[in-house]
């Protein structure tokens with residue numbers, strides 16, 4: 001796959017732009033990056049603060065029935081971001097948190113948003129490179145705060161990320177979901193970590209992390225010992 005990166009100074013949302021490009025026949029390998037976004041979109045209809053200094057980018061993945069389910073691209077993307085962050089913060093503990101969060105020093109450092117567009121999936125990634133804006137009232141972190149080179153730019157980080165993403169996409173297509181979920185679980189916070197989940201209907205459930213199911217659902221051990229599977233929603237550590 002040939003990687004091609006296009007950068008604009010500002011747009012509303014790189015995901016929205018990539019959807020339009022997908023309708024015009026954009027091909028895999030294309031990445032759109034904006035130096036800032038005026039209408040960045042987060043998961044569950046939230047806003048994504050997008051000041052200059054951080055990475056805002058989107059790419060496109062074509063899906064076919066012989067590949068794993070499109071929704072599992074969230075694990076592929078999280079693994080790619082994890083690897084790219086590891087390349088710039090080699091001495092830090094970097095954990096994956098279901099469904100597609102990356103935690104550095106226990107704090108959120110990026111956001112991933114997958115959107116369907118016909119037979120393709122638009123993968124949107126925001127990474128706090130230089131600035132750590134408050135996300136939903138939570139303290140978050142950035143690559144600079146965690147000790148990356150202070151001159152690391154969003155553009156340079158995307159060069160690393162686009163290659164990591166191409167590698168993980170290959171693993172997903174060639175070795176399948178089992179290999180991806182196994183790699184994901186090796187990089188997740190420890191088994192037994194206390195989690196608090198909020199489902200789509202707002203219902204909260206507390207329990208301990210007990211790994212993933214074969215299709216990528218979150219396994220949660222409730223205080224009474226029963227095991228449940230979570231297929232959608234948000235998860236907090238602790």
Ligand SMILES: O=C(O)CCCC[C@@H]1SC[C@@H]2NC(=O)N[C@@H]21
Pocket residue numbers: 012013014015016037039040041042043044046048055056057058110111112113124125126
């Ligand atoms: O809520 C989240 O955690 C996901 C945030 C995803 C933000 C990225 S920034 C690049 C792309 N364009 C958008 O409008 N959103 C995604």
